[in-house]
Amino acid sequence: MKVVEFLVFLSIVLVGVVVGRDQCRFASLYTQNQLYNDPTAQQSFINNVLYWEGNFHQHLVGINAESAYTYDGHTLDYATGELHSPLHTFSAPSKESIHLGMMANALTGKTSTGFDASIFFHQSVDNSSSSDPFDNVITTLTRKITTYENFNKQFPGYGGFMPWVSVNNTGIYPLPGYWSERVPGLDNGEMIWGMYAVIQALKAYSDQAALLQRYQAYLDLLTQNAKTIFYTNPGWINAVTHIDNIYAQPTPSNYQNDCNCFLDDPYEGEMLTVYMDLYCQWDNITERDQLWINKRALLQSVEFQSPEGNITVQRGWWFSSHEQWKYLMLPYRDIDINRRVFENGERARTYFSNMNQYPGLFASVNNVTQPNTYDPNYDGATGIQEIAFESIQTNDVFTPYGSYPLFLVQDVGMSLGLAWYYNMISAPAMQNQYGSTESGSNQGDLICPLLTWDSKITTVLAMMGGAVDLNRNGLTVDNKINRFYQVIEREWTLAFPVLNGENIDFQLPPVSVPKVLNDFTTCSN
Numbered sequence: 001m002k003v004v005e006f007l008v009f010l011s012i013v014l015v016g017v018v019v020g021r022d023q024c025r026f027a028s029l030y031t032q033n034q035l036y037n038d039p040t041a042q043q044s045f046i047n048n049v050l051y052w053e054g055n056f057h058q059h060l061v062g063i064n065a066e067s068a069y070t071y072d073g074h075t076l077d078y079a080t081g082e083l084h085s086p087l088h089t090f091s092a093p094s095k096e097s098i099h100l101g102m103m104a105n106a107l108t109g110k111t112s113t114g115f116d117a118s119i120f121f122h123q124s125v126d127n128s129s130s131s132d133p134f135d136n137v138i139t140t141l142t143r144k145i146t147t148y149e150n151f152n153k154q155f156p157g158y159g160g161f162m163p164w165v166s167v168n169n170t171g172i173y174p175l176p177g178y179w180s181e182r183v184p185g186l187d188n189g190e191m192i193w194g195m196y197a198v199i200q201a202l203k204a205y206s207d208q209a210a211l212l213q214r215y216q217a218y219l220d221l222l223t224q225n226a227k228t229i230f231y232t233n234p235g236w237i238n239a240v241t242h243i244d245n246i247y248a249q250p251t252p253s254n255y256q257n258d259c260n261c262f263l264d265d266p267y268e269g270e271m272l273t274v275y276m277d278l279y280c281q282w283d284n285i286t287e288r289d290q291l292w293i294n295k296r297a298l299l300q301s302v303e304f305q306s307p308e309g310n311i312t313v314q315r316g317w318w319f320s321s322h323e324q325w326k327y328l329m330l331p332y333r334d335i336d337i338n339r340r341v342f343e344n345g346e347r348a349r350t351y352f353s354n355m356n357q358y359p360g361l362f363a364s365v366n367n368v369t370q371p372n373t374y375d376p377n378y379d380g381a382t383g384i385q386e387i388a389f390e391s392i393q394t395n396d397v398f399t400p401y402g403s404y405p406l407f408l409v410q411d412v413g414m415s416l417g418l419a420w421y422y423n424m425i426s427a428p429a430m431q432n433q434y435g436s437t438e439s440g441s442n443q444g445d446l447i448c449p450l451l452t453w454d455s456k457i458t459t460v461l462a463m464m465g466g467a468v469d470l471n472r473n474g475l476t477v478d479n480k481i482n483r484f485y486q487v488i489e490r491e492w493t494l495a496f497p498v499l500n501g502e503n504i505d506f507q508l509p510p511v512s513v514p515k516v517l518n519d520f521t522t523c524s525n
């Protein structure tokens with residue numbers, strides 16, 4: 001390498017790694033234009049995201065380091081941005097999905113998008129002042145599988161699947177009340193593909209064979225019990241299953257669907273359907289195909305009317321970004337028709353906010369609260385009314401993770417995702433010492449002072465490319481990929497004979513959020 005080349009190389013490395021490490025309010029070191037156009041700035045920015053969001057991965061913040069289970073999240077002080085009670089001492093397998101997905105990426109050394117995801121794990125899980133991120137991941141994975149195994153020993157009636165739980169140093173316990181006798185399908189489908197990704201990633205380490213074997217054994221347990229717990233003949237998968245005795249070994253008579261509710265959605269709930277179709281025992285192909293036939297009613301084509309013409313999209317429940325979770329986990333976008341429908345949806349998402357002068361994007365999230373109040377409502381019903389099944393309650397509150405699906409758009413995803421993510425975290429008090437903040441008002445006067453896996457780390461995972469490459473490899477090795485492709489191609493081709501609007505440009509944020517509220521005192525310029 002010549003001296004000049006070396007200096008250029010060095011400056012790229014320095015920009016890429018070092019700038020921003022002393023400044024949690026690092027968004028102000030960049031411009032939207034830079035993040036849209038300049039790969040070096042993108043890399044530097046995302047390394048800062050990994051670093052600062054990594055502060056969420058600490059004992060009694062985003063995880064319990066001893067049981068290595070996620071906590072749903074933690075409240076922040078409205079003015080200072082320091083930790084404030086309460087810690088959300090509960091969690092669910094959906095949070096595990098993201099945590100597992102991030103660890104799987106960290107094990108790859110370099111993600112499909114070219115990043116070192118282990119930066120996210122820079123905080124010690126052992127009370128030591130310094131520790132190696134890789135060791136933190138292995139320690140966390142080891143403690144986590146112990147927690148899973150213990151949960152299954154103590155509550156075998158769940159068949160290894162997990163309800164909403166309370167989390168402490170000794171492990172996880174079904175939340176009293178509803179979930180002490182029920183188990184949800186949707187969250188467990190999300191978690192399965194996170195575990196699956198970890199298994200694929202561990203295969204690269206011959207010295208981790210024992211850990212790999214424990215994760216594989218746990219996944220095998222889920223595979224073995226999935227139909228007994230979640231299947232209702234013909235072709236239905238329960239959204240929630242009631243368990244008569246959570247201390248009994250799984251037998252069919254221990255389970256009933258007492259809500260008449262099924263995972264017939266073409267959104268997050270589909271992840272359990274995909275897994276069961278591919279890995280459970282079925283008598284014949286007709287039986288398996290019935291799973292997909294039962295889902296057809298909700299897989300609908302609908303037109304989003306933009307000023308430049310119609311954009312054909314898949315109708316959303318609310319069209320909340322949360323609904324695109326499966327794109328973090330599975331190689332849907334390998335199938336051209338599915339990718340084109342997905343991208344049209346994201347096209348519409350950016351158009352909707354742009355044409356309405358909204359500074360950000362929408363996803364189910366905790367609502368903003370009045371200054372110095374800490375009692376947010378969860379606003380599930382946010383998204384895009386025109387292309388949703390259900391009523392939207394509000395478009396007053398944006399959340400950074402509204403942007404995560406944009407990162408998965410082919411070619412322009414990184415630029416597009418960063419432009420919107422940047423616009424949202426640049427708003428008042430939307431950055432803190434633990435990364436991004438839950439949500440903010442369009443007017444810039446209110447925030448939700450909270451950290452959660454959903455609102456924060458979905459986007460970090462999307463920046464890594466999700467767990468898609470790892471899971472594609474696994475499905476290929478297991479000889480399951482062709483069936484997956486065939487089903488997705490068939491179903492999306494059936495539902496989308498025509499796609500309008502593919503030539504319409506994705507849109508950028510039309511306005512920034514007014515600087516009304518002060519930044520957190522611990523994270524201001």
Ligand SMILES: *[C@@H]1O[C@H](CO)[C@@H](O)[C@H](O)[C@H]1NC(C)=O
Nearest residue numbers: 059064065066125126127169
């Ligand atoms: C670290 O030390 C604190 C205080 O002694 C303790 O409460 C905590 O459980 C320890 N373990 C971890 C993993 O942080």
Ligand SMILES: *[C@@H]1O[C@H](CO)[C@@H](O)[C@H](O)[C@H]1NC(C)=O
Nearest residue numbers: 166167168169170171172173
């Ligand atoms: C953890 O929670 C369970 C269930 O509430 C409880 O029985 C157990 O004593 C707790 N352990 C610790 C160390 O707090």
Ligand SMILES: *[C@@H]1O[C@H](CO)[C@@H](O)[C@H](O)[C@H]1NC(C)=O
Nearest residue numbers: 233282283284285286287288
């Ligand atoms: C497929 O298997 C199901 C469940 O055992 C059975 O009811 C059905 O008759 C079978 N169909 C065909 C076409 O073999």
Ligand SMILES: *[C@@H]1O[C@H](CO)[C@@H](O)[C@H](O)[C@H]1NC(C)=O
Nearest residue numbers: 302303304305309310311500
């Ligand atoms: C656009 O979509 C709307 C709503 O489905 C429809 O009424 C209209 O005819 C479409 N316009 C064109 C030009 O296709």
Ligand SMILES: *[C@@H]1O[C@H](CO)[C@@H](O)[C@H](O)[C@H]1NC(C)=O
Nearest residue numbers: 367368369370377379393394
């Ligand atoms: C969200 O909170 C704000 C501020 O307290 C309140 O005005 C608004 O009505 C809430 N919106 C919803 C949908 O709960």
